[in-house]
C-alpha cells in the first residue's frame with residue numbers, strides 16, 4: 001500500500017484534523033492534503049466524505065483555518081478531504097510567475113500542453129489517485145458516499161468533476177465558482193496554457209458547456225456574493241451556468257445571490273452550514 005506521512009494530528013470539534021503528505025505517481029512528486037475525521041466513526045459505521053477544492057493561491061490551509069466547516073460537519077459525522085491546488089515544486093518555466101497560472105492554479109484538469117502535461121494531471125489525481133489512497137488507508141470512510149464542493153477555481157473544479165463523472169458524487173456545491181472559464185480572463189489564460197488554443201477542447205472542461213448534457217437532477221447549491229469583485233469583473237459568470245441549465249431543462253440547481261458578500265472566507269464561513277447540510281442530505285445523514 002502507498003504510504004502516507006502524517007505531519008500533524010490536531011483535535012478539532014471533537015474529531016481529528018490530519019495534515020498529510022504522500023508521493024503521487026500521477027503528479028510525479030510529493031502532494032500535501034488534509035483530512036477531517038469526525039468523532040464516533042468506525043469501519044462498521046463509516047462516514048461519507050466531502051471533497052473540498054480550494055481556489056487560486058491556496059493550499060489546503062486557508063479554508064481549514066478560516067472556513068469553520070468542521071463545526072457543522074462534526075455533529076453530522078461528515079468527513080472532509082482537502083486536496084492541494086496543484087503539484088508543487090516542479091519548477092517549469094513560468095510556474096511561479098503569476099498567481100492565476102501554474103503553482104496553486106491547476107484548474108483541476110489534466111494538461112495536454114508541455115511542460116504542464118508532464119505532471120499537471122489534477123483531474124486524474126482528484127478523481128482517482130487521492131480518493132483511492134484515502135479510502136485504502138482510512139477504513140472509517142465510506143467510498144460509496146462521496147460529494148464535492150469548492151470555492152472559486154475550486155468551484156469550477158467541483159462543478160466540472162461532478163458533471164464529468166455522473167454517479168461518482170452524490171451532490172455538488174460551490175461558493176463563487178468560476179462557472180464559464182472559456183469566457184473569462186482567468187479561464188482563458190489557464191486553458192490556453194494547459195490545453196492549447198483549440199476552444200473545442202476547452203468545452204470538455206467548462207461547467208456551462210458540460211451542464212447542457214447532464215441527465216437527471218443536479219443536486220447543486222451555488223452561492224455568489226453580490227459584492228464579490230471577481231463576480232463584478234465577470235470572472236465567475238454564474239448567470240451563464242444557470243442560463244445553460246435552464247435552457248437544457250435541468251432541475252436541481254439552487255443558485256443564490258447573497259447580498260453584500262465578497263469573495264472571502266467571511267462569505268465562505270457564513271454559508272458553510274448550508275453547504276454542509278446540502279451535502280449531508282444527499283449523503284443520507286439528514
Ligand SMILES: N[C@@H](CCC(=O)N[C@@H](CS)C(=O)NCC(=O)O)C(=O)O
Pocket residue numbers: 054055056057058062099151152153263264265
Ligand atoms: N491574489 C489574488 C486573490 C486571489 C484570491 O482571492 N484567492 C482566493 C481563492 S480564488 C483565496 O482563497 N485566497 C486565499 C485567502 O484569502 O486566504 C489577488 O490579489 O487579487
